[in-house]
Amino acid sequence: MNKKIILLGATGSIGVQTADIIREHKEEFQLVGFSAGKNMDTARKFLQEFSPEIVCVQQEEDAKALKAEFPAVEVVFGNQGLIETATYDADILVNAVIGSVGLEPTLEAIKLGRVIAIANKETLVTAGHLVMDSAKQYGATILPVDSEHSALFQSLNGEKREQASRLILTASGGSFRDRTRAELENVTVQDALNHPNWSMGSKITIDSATMVNKGLEVIEAHILFDFDYQDIDVLLHRESIIHSMVEFHDTSVMAQLGTPDMRVPIQYALSYPERLPRPEAKRLNLAEIGKLHFQEMDYERFRALKLAFDAGIEGGTMTTVLNAANEQAVAMFLNEQIKFLQIEELIERAMNEHAPIYSPDLETILNVDSQTRKSVENMIK
Numbered sequence: 001m002n003k004k005i006i007l008l009g010a011t012g013s014i015g016v017q018t019a020d021i022i023r024e025h026k027e028e029f030q031l032v033g034f035s036a037g038k039n040m041d042t043a044r045k046f047l048q049e050f051s052p053e054i055v056c057v058q059q060e061e062d063a064k065a066l067k068a069e070f071p072a073v074e075v076v077f078g079n080q081g082l083i084e085t086a087t088y089d090a091d092i093l094v095n096a097v098i099g100s101v102g103l104e105p106t107l108e109a110i111k112l113g114r115v116i117a118i119a120n121k122e123t124l125v126t127a128g129h130l131v132m133d134s135a136k137q138y139g140a141t142i143l144p145v146d147s148e149h150s151a152l153f154q155s156l157n158g159e160k161r162e163q164a165s166r167l168i169l170t171a172s173g174g175s176f177r178d179r180t181r182a183e184l185e186n187v188t189v190q191d192a193l194n195h196p197n198w199s200m201g202s203k204i205t206i207d208s209a210t211m212v213n214k215g216l217e218v219i220e221a222h223i224l225f226d227f228d229y230q231d232i233d234v235l236l237h238r239e240s241i242i243h244s245m246v247e248f249h250d251t252s253v254m255a256q257l258g259t260p261d262m263r264v265p266i267q268y269a270l271s272y273p274e275r276l277p278r279p280e281a282k283r284l285n286l287a288e289i290g291k292l293h294f295q296e297m298d299y300e301r302f303r304a305l306k307l308a309f310d311a312g313i314e315g316g317t318m319t320t321v322l323n324a325a326n327e328q329a330v331a332m333f334l335n336e337q338i339k340f341l342q343i344e345e346l347i348e349r350a351m352n353e354h355a356p357i358y359s360p361d362l363e364t365i366l367n368v369d370s371q372t373r374k375s376v377e378n379m380i381k
Contacts, residue, residue: 001028003270004090008082008105009097010034011042013201014119014145014262018094019046021267025276033088035097038062047073054088056081083108092270095120098203099327100369103127107362110140117269119145121216125323127365128223142224143269148217149224150265151243151256156225166247167227169217170237174208177238181301187340189333206330210343215308219319222312229313234305236295241284259284304344307351316356317368324372325350338380346376
């Protein structure tokens, strides 16, 4: 196999777990390049361990420092550096960066007909039509890394798409699934970061608590699998054992099950269409688990999920606004500038104030993204 891999967002949760898979299968995968943002400690460790050919960091001074330490490596920086890294000679681009910064590098890599293993929700939510149209035009393959979309992809594998009638995404409910809205009034950042099932980065953990994360996944599912929003459901499933399901028109339901371990869908995206062994990984023991619980989604309780459905159905730049407003609001919550429930209030306000533009080009998307962030920031001043 020996696939060459570029990893954008190497220092985040998905990036670190992707490195674990590359480590486990050294004969199969080679890390030839990565981006590390401002995390110089991890950048140095990755450079020493994996000996890549190219690395991208955010700041120019960090790039100069790394170049002095690792003269044989090509060191680039900033947004242009991300594009150079994404388009470097490789077989697979893993897009694991947080936020819409992953959009342009992904579009450029698609033009080279690459396999794109996508864990960056914002790229698809912000500009899904550009990504999928471009992938078709240039013969690129888009493989989902999210556990839910990997589950849908695996459940649809080998089946006739036209015989599938419904996608069912499962949701753990996040840190606050058992709290009422009244009980959410004064929750702290630390409360929100305490996820019951998954170990993830801070932004995605907050998104899971608000249920924006599941809303972004609904939009992604619509884009990746071309299902109408009326044919996509969300089911509360607190154990995170069934990762998602597909219902077919003969009423059969195909589900993908597994322990809550992101390394499984990451490895599947890297090894596809093969499956590689994971001898050290924990096996799913249903007898040990005993029971699985399911609950209908309450869209009044999880209002942000309803907002995401609304944005997706509206289409155009409304999904860009949803994503940009959320990113800005979450950053302000993590900085303790706003309360938890204000996240969805700011998203709703940004959506209400926006007149959507349909079939937007990249420049329009980037402008709307930038304007939305400024607008949300100004809302609390």
